[in-house]
Amino acid sequence: MDIDLSPEELAFRDEVRAFLAANLPSEIKDGAAASPTVFVEPDIGQRWNAILNEKGWLGYQWPVEVGGTGWTPVQRYIFEKECALAGAPNLTVLALKLVAPVIYTFGTPEQKAKYLPRILSGEDYWCQGFSEPGSGSDLASLQCRATLSEDGTHYRLNGSKIWTTHAHWSNKMFALVRTDTAGKKQAGISFLLVDMTQPGITVRPLLTLAGDHEVNQVFLEDVIVPVEDRVAEEGDGWKLAKFLLENERGGSCHSPKLAYDLTQIEEGAAQEPDGCGGTLAGDPEWKRRVARVRLGIQSLEMIELKILSEVAKGRAPGPQTSLCKLLASNLRQDVDLLAVDLYGPAGLQLDVARPLYGGNAPAPVHSKAAQVASARYLNSRAWTIFGGTNEVQSGIIARTVLGL
Ligand SMILES: Cc1cc2nc3c(=O)[nH]c(=O)nc-3n(C[C@H](O)[C@H](O)[C@H](O)COP(=O)(O)OP(=O)(O)OC[C@H]3O[C@@H](n4cnc5c(N)ncnc54)[C@H](O)[C@@H]3O)c2cc1C
Numbered sequence: 001m002d003i004d005l006s007p008e009e010l011a012f013r014d015e016v017r018a019f020l021a022a023n024l025p026s027e028i029k030d031g032a033a034a035s036p037t038v039f040v041e042p043d044i045g046q047r048w049n050a051i052l053n054e055k056g057w058l059g060y061q062w063p064v065e066v067g068g069t070g071w072t073p074v075q076r077y078i079f080e081k082e083c084a085l086a087g088a089p090n091l092t093v094l095a096l097k098l099v100a101p102v103i104y105t106f107g108t109p110e111q112k113a114k115y116l117p118r119i120l121s122g123e124d125y126w127c128q129g130f131s132e133p134g135s136g137s138d139l140a141s142l143q144c145r146a147t148l149s150e151d152g153t154h155y156r157l158n159g160s161k162i163w164t165t166h167a168h169w170s171n172k173m174f175a176l177v178r179t180d181t182a183g184k185k186q187a188g189i190s191f192l193l194v195d196m197t198q199p200g201i202t203v204r205p206l207l208t209l210a211g212d213h214e215v216n217q218v219f220l221e222d223v224i225v226p227v228e229d230r231v232a233e234e235g236d237g238w239k240l241a242k243f244l245l246e247n248e249r250g251g252s253c254h255s256p257k258l259a260y261d262l263t264q265i266e267e268g269a270a271q272e273p274d275g276c277g278g279t280l281a282g283d284p285e286w287k288r289r290v291a292r293v294r295l296g297i298q299s300l301e302m303i304e305l306k307i308l309s310e311v312a313k314g315r316a317p318g319p320q321t322s323l324c325k326l327l328a329s330n331l332r333q334d335v336d337l338l339a340v341d342l343y344g345p346a347g348l349q350l351d352v353a354r355p356l357y358g359g360n361a362p363a364p365v366h367s368k369a370a371q372v373a374s375a376r377y378l379n380s381r382a383w384t385i386f387g388g389t390n391e392v393q394s395g396i397i398a399r400t401v402l403g404l
Pocket residue numbers: 127128129130131132134135136137138162163164165166215382385386387388389390391392395
């Protein structure tokens with residue numbers, strides 16, 4: 001694996017750097033730094049999306065023919081890395097990286113024309129309706145029922161989805177639903193694009209440990225979906241879900257953001273008195289902990305680059321994405337624990353008034369980084385659960401990567 005950048009790639013990196021230096025507003029950067037959640041709230045995220053869209057870079061993973069950049073996997077990696085190093089917000093993956101590739105890979109020309117431009121323009125905001133009460137890891141057991149009308153024009157949905165991230169801001173949901181109860185459970189699942197603004201949809205908040213309203217339970221009662229909003233054939237939903245989940249687990253490089261956050265923590269430690277006349281950065285035990293996490297991030301980066309080189313050769317990212325998801329989740333929790341420990345009692349503050357940025361943000365004790373440390377730590381407990389739990393990823397790695 002050759003990890004040196006070519007002269008063209010170095011020039012591209014400089015172009016991205018210059019763009020970020022000139023176009024990433026400080027209030028968006030501050031908002032991202034003060035956000036404890038995985039995805040920033042839409043007031044930050046959608047503003048950043050609009051700036052990238054104006055430049056033509058929002059669909060940075062999409063092919064040119066559907067409004068994307070057509071960048072190579074290496075260019076995408078450079079872009080993600082430079083965004084992380086500049087402190088830009090994480091792009092909300094639900095529309096850009098999850099449903100959009102399903103639509104442009106499996107959708108009809110009408111679906112592509114209808115939905116993809118509205119993702120780029122920000123007119124549509126999407127949530128993911130996969131999990132249900134009782135169907136998380138065992139997703140194929142899902143029960144949300146879609147019944148085809150007698151004239152074959154539309155489905156009628158009844159059931160419930162849970163842990164639905166940002167459903168309270170979404171006007172669209174991509175959902176896995178049961179269209180057939182006979183036969184193998186995977187074969188009776190279809191993939192529908194649901195209009196969230198119609199009657200029959202109730203969104204109920206589920207507050208996280210940190211007090212954030214990020215996830216929801218969504219109730220669907222006689223919700224109508226025209227058949228033209230089904231992606232692929234009836235019963236193809238499981239195939240599309242597997243495609244989408246591979247993108248969810250390995251569609252982004254996590255190591256640059258983790259490395260950036262760890263560097264911020266190291267810089268903080270260099271300012272933090274150790275009570276003995278030095279700083280925390282000089283403490284041997286602290287140094288050992290930081291080095292262990294730094295090595296873990298570097299190992300993750302190597303695996304991410306290996307997957308990238310496979311993708312650059314035209315191969316699918318494959319089940320190794322489970323390895324990335326598992327390592328990134330553990331490292332995210334390690335980094336967030338270091339931040340809590342760095343700030344001592346100030347790192348334990350948990351302000352339930354959200355968001356922590358903007359004019360109404362509460363004044364922080366110690367610093368903004370300290371203020372957000374506990375909320376981040378609590379929020380990142382979810383990393384080892386969403387997108388498939390660590391135990392489920394371990395099972396996939398054992399079976400399909402290690403062949404056990
Ligand atoms: C913050 C957050 C955001 C989320 N956002 C979304 C979203 O937007 N849309 C969406 O559809 N879902 C979302 N989810 C749901 C998430 O995908 C599920 O929580 C996850 O798949 C686990 O399912 P479960 O909660 O039903 O737990 P269960 O599947 O009931 O698992 C319970 C425990 O059993 C273990 N277990 C289960 N099966 C196995 C196995 N085969 N081998 C070993 N151990 C196993 C699990 O590891 C876990 O420890 C989100 C979850 C969280 C926490």
